[in-house]
Amino acid sequence: MTVNNLKTKVLLILSISLLGMTCSFANESNLLAQQSTNNELRSLLQQAIKDSDSFEDRYDAEVWLIDMSNRLKNKIKQPDKRLKLLRQIHREAKRAELHPELVLAVIDVESNFDRFAISRAGAQGLMQVMPFWLKEIGKPRDSLFNVRTNLRMGCTILKYYLNKEKGDLTRALARYNGSLGKFKYPNKVFKLLNKRWYKQ
Secondary structure (H helix, E strand, O other), X not given: OOHHHHHHHHHHHHHHHHHHHHHHHHHHHHHHHHHHHHHXXXXXXXXXXXXXXXXXXXHHHHHHHHHHHXXXXXXXXXXXXXXXXXXXXXXXXXXXXXXXXXXXXXXXXXXXXXXXXXXXXXXXXXXXXXXXXXXXXXXXXXXXXXXXXXXXXXXXXXXXXXXXXXXOHHHHHHHHHOOOOOOHHHHHXXXXXXXXXXXX
16 A cells, blocks of 8 residues: 555545534534523423413403304314313413414314324324423323313413514424424414404
């Protein structure tokens, strides 16, 4: 083997090693960023679980409940179940500083108001929350089929993404769905908002 061939091989090995180290640092950086996001969202979810019931039964809320109950008839037949669910949605949406109609549209797309829905990815309940979040916040025995738990966690997660995207609802909805950069899911939500859930 000539000296030049040996130098070339050594340089090639060094280049591959440096490239591997660069990729390793990049992957580690991405993992740290993801961990930071998870830690922040975990804290918000823990706080949301602790918050008390803050729904106020005002006249405008009653008007809203009657209006939305009529719109929800084809999804939930029993009036008492409809009103109970709408109160919970209104309460959790307001607690998270989200429009209740937006939460209704998200639920419509995510689960079609089936509180026992499970996606192919394993997301559960009305707002299709991933079960790993229960472990993350130290509540592994809680159930995402519990309406209040599901709504509180779903609304908290959506609000977190809305803040992260500085109010850009399209990007926040895509993040919620795990499809950032795509428009199919946000467009479904917007279509239902305009067609069914926004006040006339």
